[in-house]
Structures are given as structure tokens and as C-alpha cells.
Amino acid sequence: MTTTTTWALARVLRDRDASLYLAGVVVSGFGTSALWLASGVWVKDLTGSDGLAALCMLAMWAPTLAGPFLGTLTDRTRRKPLLIGTNLLLAALLLTLFTVDSPDRLWLLFAVLFVYGAAGVVHDAAESALVAGAVPAPLLGDFNGLRMTATEGMKLLAPLAGAGLYAAYGGASVALLDAVTFVVATGLYACLRVRESRPEPRAGGRRKQTAEGARFLWAHPGLRPLVLAGGTTMLFAGLSGAMVYAVIDGLGRAPAYAGVLYAVQGAGSVVIGLASGPALRRLGERRFAAYGIALTAAAAGLRAIPSDPVALVCSAAIGAGLPCVLIAALTAVQRETPDALLGRTAATANSLVFTPNVVGLAAGAALVELLDVRLVSAVIGLAWLVTAVPLFQNPASASRTATRSPSDANPA
Template sequence: MTTTWTAAWPLLRDRNARLYLTGVVVSGFGTSALWLASGVWVKDLTGSDGLAALCMLAMWAPTLAGPLLGTLADRTRRKPLLIGANLLLAALLLTLVTVDSPDGVWLLFAVLFVYGAAGVVHDAAESALVATAVQPSLLGDFNGLRMTATEGMKLLAPLAGAGVYAAYGGAGVALLDAVTFVVATGLYACLRVCESKPEVRGGGWRAQTAEGARHLWSHPRLRPLVLAGGTTMLFAGLNGAMAYAVIDGLGHTPAYAGVLYAVQGAGSVAIGLLSGPALRRLGERRFAAYGIALTAAAAGLRAIPSDPVALACSAAIGAGLPCVLIAALTAVQRETPDALLGRTAATANTLVLTPNVVGLAAGAALVELLDVRPLLAVIGLTWLVTALPLLQSPASPSRTATKSPSDANPA
């Protein structure tokens, strides 16, 4: 761990990196709190489990339009776009103080949908701006620490959100989230970056959006990482759908899922701290492949009905699953020209994250039809095979540590 902190120390000394990471912590806290509270809020107002479940769908659905929304980050300056997105969300969240009956639930869903769309634009702009604000050699460390901050907030913020909701209702959580966006706006305003106005090239919005997808598909290093990320998230969805069947096999109540998720989150926090040095040593391809292998093995071993095994597997999944995501994001930042980075990063996010929903849906059907233990073993073995293409031509550590001028790109 000493080596990890020694490697990360130059990043933490970087003013822009500190401001970014603080913004991630602050806004991530509010988002995670709202994520939990919105479903509870709708359930309390309507009594409907289905409507409560739609809250997450409303926030996630705009990801499908990621390539289109990400193009906006390449057509305007990224710093003002980040500031504008945060202020827009803060203003929208204030409207939720009027939601106090089932008749106002439509407004909550509308705000959550815009919340998700603004989040896609925000992530694309941030990914594109980070590379110009953080040293290229430290992008892996930044992405890892960002993962640590995000997962850490997922462990802490839902409890805080539940407490605020119990004391002040959904309006209180909305106000809390609005405040976090205002604070994040101040942090982004303090960033010291020099941006010129992007040149808007011809061809129309659709043609410009397609450029990001073409860049990903034609690039020999990015294509396998993005495909591996999408495949990994497909299997992660299948694996996640088995969670409550696994808990039943252990003889616990569904509430035990909270323990497993907390252990998994701790694993993700740990790998976030280690990812920078690991990327420099292994390269993106091998780092991703080893993470996939660890996650696949843990998913298969969940078939063993043992509490210690279940806890160890949850920690291993938490540590292994983010590896391919961090590797793909870092590679996209390093290998994409700045003018293409916003739409390319957004397209990569869509291609990686969308299969997770397909996996969840397929897993929910399979768990009703088949015995979960052999099913988990098959999923683990099949998942393990997907790591092999990344091991065939591993990137050397020197290629990861020393990059060309195209490194001035974001994650």
C-alpha cells in the first residue's frame, strides 16, 4: 500500500486533480443519496413497487443516447459545459420540493430523466477535460481514485440519504443534492485549464456522432478493450440477477444482500487505489484481462453454499469488475484526439454499460428456469474465456507509461 500512495502522491499534489476528485466526491454523495431516496419516495407516494423501480430506469435510459449527447462535449468548451450542467441540475432539483402527492410523481420522473441526460453530457465533458488538466502519465491513477471516490460514496451516501429522507422527506434529499451540485460548480470554476473554442466541422450532428463510433471500431487497441468491457458487463448483469438466489442458498434473508454489496464495494475501493501502479506495470490489456479472470472465477465459485466463500467472492468481484472499465476509459483518453474525445468517451460508456441491462433481464428469466448453482458455474467458465483475447497481445508497461501527444485527452 505504501507503493500505491507513493505513486498516487504526485496526482494528489496536482491542483486540478484535487479539485476534480473533490467534485466527484461531493456530487457523487448527492447522486447516491438521491438514487436510494427517489425509489422510496415514489413507493411512499403511490404504493407501487413498479413505479418505484422505474426511478432507476428514468435515470439510466439517457445512457442509450450517449453517443449523441456526448457530441455536445466536442462542440463547446468543456469547463463552461460542466458548470452549466451542474447549475441546471441544481435548479431542477429545487422544483422537487413541490412533490408531495401522487399527482406530482410525473415531475419527479421528468427531473430524473433530465438528471440522467445531463449526467451523460457531464461525464463526456469531464472525460474530455481531464486529459488536458491532468498529466497523461497520471490518468490511470486519476481514473482509479475516481473509482474509489465513487464507490466510497455508494457505501456511505445511501445511509445518509435514508436518514435525511426519514427526517425531512424526499424534498430534503433533493435540496441536499442541489447543494452538492452548487458546491461542485464552485470547484469546477476553480479549475485552471486553457480551452479554445472547438471548430465545428461539417457533416451535421449525426455524422459527427458517428465519428466517435468509427474511431473506437477502427482503433486496434480500443476496440478489444471496449468489447471486453461490454461482454464483462453482460455477464455482470447475469451474475447480479442470481444474487438473491445465492442468498437463499446460504439460508439468509434478502437483507443479507446489503452485507454482500458492502463487501463488494470495499473491493472496488481497494482496486481503485491500486489501479494506477497496476496499469503502469501490466498495461491496459493485461490489467483488464486479469480483472475479468478474477471476477469470472469468483462468479463461478458463488455456487458453493458457504458464507466465507460468498464474502470472499463478493470482495473479488468488487476488485475485478472495475479493472476493465478503468483500463478501457484510460485507453480511450490516451488514444483519442481531443476533438473526438467527448463523443468517443460517451459512445464507449454506452457500449460498455448497456449490456448490463440485457444481462440483468436474461438472468432474471434464467434464475426462474434453472438451478442457480450449475448456472453460476457455466457463467463463470464462459466469462473466463472472454479474457483470453486480451492476453494474446498484452500492452507493454512502457507503452502505458510513455505516450504520444495524443495523451492530452480525458477519462
């Protein structure tokens, strides 16, 4: 790690609010990752159905489609109380899962997971808006990189802990763990020293206010290509991710080898998270995202080669490249969006970036049954590489939109 990177990370961690935010992300992320794994196993044990187990992830992802609408909430009220209230609501809801002990009670689990996903959309939008006001602008890239590192680090540890807790004490114990992490995170967020004034009443109906975030994104010459590149990247990531077990079959390995590949990929994400701040300052958001996309695309294509060393190197490269466009897009949204619009804009950007991942997973699951995985991997890699090209071009001048209000923008 370079001296510049170490200095920037130390500066972020010395910032009281930034370190409290990161602690909250680590704690609540641990509980979320544990529940993510345990919920599917819980359903599988109660019903024996793979399809119903898969619905757990769908229940948590579906509210992302309503991101622009849910993000409006974060611009209509103060964000710190909203963040605290969302955490306490989830902690209370999770305790209801103690009653899930038979297949006829699974509706409650799916309902809680759906609310969990919706609250997560609101939580992420409120957090992004608060961070933009509390963390100095030059350190936003470092903070978002550390946040990515913390999130990926929890994905390496929490599922194992959740699986062990589930095996020993059942699904309700994992729900209790998650509830406790939300309470602890609430205490950390309550210690934040942020001053917020009550938002001004907004003119126009809820539909118009919801659309303002999308209009702003579309009209901004710097944000539009980053968000579109993020959505395209996650689409291809879904396509590529759906083929991981076919890749493992080509290596002659058991399905459990996926755990090794995902662990290596997570390690790559941790490394790039630590280096993202200095990289963003040197390259800028567009080139940082473009290089990350190019690295990920090349690695996804090379996975067609049936070799263990190649598979491991490609997994690490995907882990390092994939977060680049996500960090770049989030940082740019936080820097460029007016505070009054930030909640809606951040939630809309998240919807546009992450929803295509679900489409890609579904399409990839169909393609892997019909076509040779080596051919599909190579084609995906080449097509994915093309999406990085627009980001290497010089952005259009922002002066044309600087004096326009969000309501004046004309979305396509």
C-alpha cells in the same frame, strides 16, 4: 500499500486540478448516490408499487443509449463551461421536486430523473475530456483509480445518509441535499485552471459527427477490444447481479444480507482503485483488464457454493476485479483519442460498456426464476472467463490506422 502506489497517489493529489476534480466527484457523487436510493423509496411510499419504484433506475439509465449523440455536445463547445452549466441546471431542476407530494405528481420526478441521466452522460463525457487535458498522461490511470475509489466510497456512505434524511424529512430534503452538492461541485470546477480554445466548426451534419466517435473506436486496434470486453463484462455482471438474492436464499440468510455483500464488494473496489495506477503501468491496459475479468468470472462462478465465507470472499473479489476493465478502457480512451473527438468517443464507449448491464439484469431476473442458481452461476463464470482470452493476445499494430482520419474508418 506499496511505496510506488503511495508515491503515485500523492503526486495525483498534489496536482491542483486533479485534486479539485476528485473533490467534485466526491461531493456530487454523494448527492447522486443518496438520491438514487431515496427516489425509489419515495415512489414506493407514494404508490406502493415495486414496478414504479424500479422505473426510477430505468429513467436514470435510459439516456445512456443516446450517449454518442449527447457526447457530441462536449466536442462542439468548451468543456469547463459545459460542466459548470450542467451542474447548475441539475441543481435548479432538483428544487422542482419539492412539489412532488402525491402520486399524480410523480411524472415530474420521472422527468427530472430522465434529464438527470441525460445530463450525467454529458457531464461524464466533458469531465473525461477535461481530465485528459489537465492530468499528466502517466497519471491518468492513478486518477481514474482514485475516481473509482471515491465513487465506490460514496456508494458505501451516501445511501445510508440518504435513507436517514428521507426517513426524517421526506424526499424533498434529499433532493435539496443533491442540489447543494451540485452547487458545491460547480464552485470546485470553476476553480480549475484549464485553458480551452473554442472548438473549430465541424463539417457535415450532426449524424455524421455523432458517428465519428464510434468509427474511431471500431478502427482503433487497442480501444476496440477493451470497450467490447467492458460491455461483455457488464452484461455478465448484470446477469450475476440479478441472482444475488437467490444466492442469499441458498445461504439461508434474510434479504437484508445483501447489504453486507455489497459493502464487502465496495471495499474490494476501493482497494483496486488505489492500486490501479501502478498495476496499469506494470501490466498495461489489456492485461490489467484481462486479469480483472478472470478474477471476477471465477468469483461469480464460485458463488454457487453455499457458504458464507465463500460468498464474502467472492464479493470482495468481484469488487476488486470488476472495475479493472472499466478503469483500463477509460484510461485507454483518454490517452489514445484526439482531443477534438474525445467527448463523443468517451460517451460512445460509456454507452457500449454500461448499456449491456441493463440487458443482463433483465435476462438474469428471468433466468433465476427458471433455472437453479448454482448451475446458472457456474455457467456464467465459465462463459465470462472466456471473454478475457482475447485481451491476453498481442494487439494488432496501430500503424495501420495512425494516418487515417476518423471519417475514413469503416465500422462493422
